[in-house]
Amino acid sequence: MLVHICCSVDSHYFLQKIQEEYPDETLVGFFYDPNIHPYSEYKLRLLDVEYSCKQLGIELIEGPYALEEWLKLVKGLENEPEKGDRCTVCFDNRLETSVKKAIELGHDKFTTTLLISPKKSQDKLEIIGKNLSSLYNCEFIFKDYRSGNGVEMQGKQVKEHNLYRQNYCGCMFGLNAQREQQDKLTDELIYPIGQQIQPESIEERLELYQKRNELKECDIIKQRFLNYRLLNAKVIINKEVVPSYFLFYSTLKGKKSIGRVERVIKNVGYFNRDELKIISLDTFNQLANTNYTTVLELVYNPLSFDDELKLRAKITQNNHFDLSTIIILKEIPDAKVSVFSDFKIYDDVKEVLL
Ligand code: SF4
Incomplete structure (x- = not known):
């Protein structure tokens, strides 16, 4: 089964559950997320997913970072709110590329870790997944691991494994709107001309999580x-x-x-x-x-x-x-x-x- 992965926060618990439910399936993770901006954030999330998949013993494939193509697809939808039409196009693109990859690799099932994200519409994902399923003759596995105590379990896993918990969905449009609403500087999109690694920048976080990967035991705490x-x-x-x-x-x-x-x-x-x-x-x-x-x-x-x-x-x-x-x-x-x-x-x- 090919599992499209959006981030480790969503994938770690989801993959564990799929492993439990489908013990005979060989799972392959597919990180295809050209919606993530800036590129350093993309690298950070990928690094974290690699770390999580390694712990779970799951092979991971990286898809292309087709940002320009993704931008063309959402042209005209930049000001849509989160969960609106831009997100539908974004899901369409990520799921269709995933099902094509699944077929290419000879899988007969595919799914996405987006299903566990509390901020995503499961109904929308299910409709898209089922449509692609009949179009490509590859079964879409719909799972609601969110309900019950799923979200709580997911949060526990994130803390236990020191996974990177991002605080925005991924694209620059959602990010700008979120920061505007929070009356906060969008410092994720600021990169100094001299490339100095500044506090609480994505580059600083990349260094921190790279170090985490090298250490056997560590803890990540927060400071104001x-x-x-x-x-x-x-x-x-x-x-x-x-x-x-x-x-x-x-x-x-x-x-x-x-x-x-x-x-x-x-x-x-x-x-x-x-x-x-x-x-x-x-x-x-x-x-x-x-x-x-x-x-x-x-x-x-x-x-x-x-x-x-x-x-x-x-x-x-x-x-x-x-x-x-x-x-x-x-x-x-x-x-x-x-x-x-x-x-x-x-x-x-x-x-x-x-
Ligand atoms: S807010 Fe998230 S799901 Fe919606 S378009 Fe942006 S990255 Fe995609």
């Missing part, structure tokens, strides 16, 4: 913390935008400051307003023990997040609550400086491996 994303920023001196690097947690009241460096103490330039500080690239290199030759090099290849925090601590006398803007420029300017920055600072929750 202050998160930050710089959306855009610039420094203008003598009417020209100059290369600049803003340290993480650089906040600015009003998001704009115009002034000049009035004092330089121990190589740190203190602005005459807004608690803003400027250091030269040379000072940065000394403090961080690096050899950047230009500020742009730093922009495109920054320090790791942890090293950047250590650097901030050095500049702010270990004030771990400091949120002042700290900018790295080629040199400390002796001129009027205009600073603009757009950022988000927000409370957030991250997972930590113990």
Whole structure:
């Protein structure tokens, strides 16, 4: 039997139940989910499904990440609510590709772990599955493992095996609508130009779950913390935008400051307003023990997040609550400086491996 898999949260318990009910079937998992966006999230969910299938002794096949094709299919349905017509097209696509794969591999049955997801319409999935069944002459196995204490059991499995519990369905349209409703930044779709792995980013989670895979025993717990994303920023001196690097947690009241460096103490330039500080690239290199030759090099290849925090601590006398803007420029300017920055600072929750 070919089992289409959407994520490990839905698949782990579902596969166990199918294994119990169909002991004579050879199960093959099929991860075909081009709806998942961004690609890093797709990789993360795949990594987790691989981990879960390995534990259950089930072979897993990855389908193509046909994002462009999927986008064409849902064109015009971008603003549909979750459980609406876009989701029907999404199910159609994933189930039809799955049944074709089942036939290709010589299976006579197929099913989907979407059936256990509390947010999906089982009725809709059953209709689609049955239609494909008669069209392709491959039996669709409809199972309601949700009812009874299914959801509770599923949750227990997720905790017990430290599986990755995503907090959105998958596509960028559903994600944007959900975050708008929650009045929350869609930080899943923000990726820094310098590719720094920032707190509670998908890339950070990928690292965490990769580590989990390598450890025999571990626990994943949650922590509340202050998160930050710089959306855009610039420094203008003598009417020209100059290369600049803003340290993480650089906040600015009003998001704009115009002034000049009035004092330089121990190589740190203190602005005459807004608690803003400027250091030269040379000072940065000394403090961080690096050899950047230009500020742009730093922009495109920054320090790791942890090293950047250590650097901030050095500049702010270990004030771990400091949120002042700290900018790295080629040199400390002796001129009027205009600073603009757009950022988000927000409370957030991250997972930590113990
Ligand atoms: S919300 Fe989920 S099911 Fe609906 S279209 Fe997006 S990814 Fe597919």
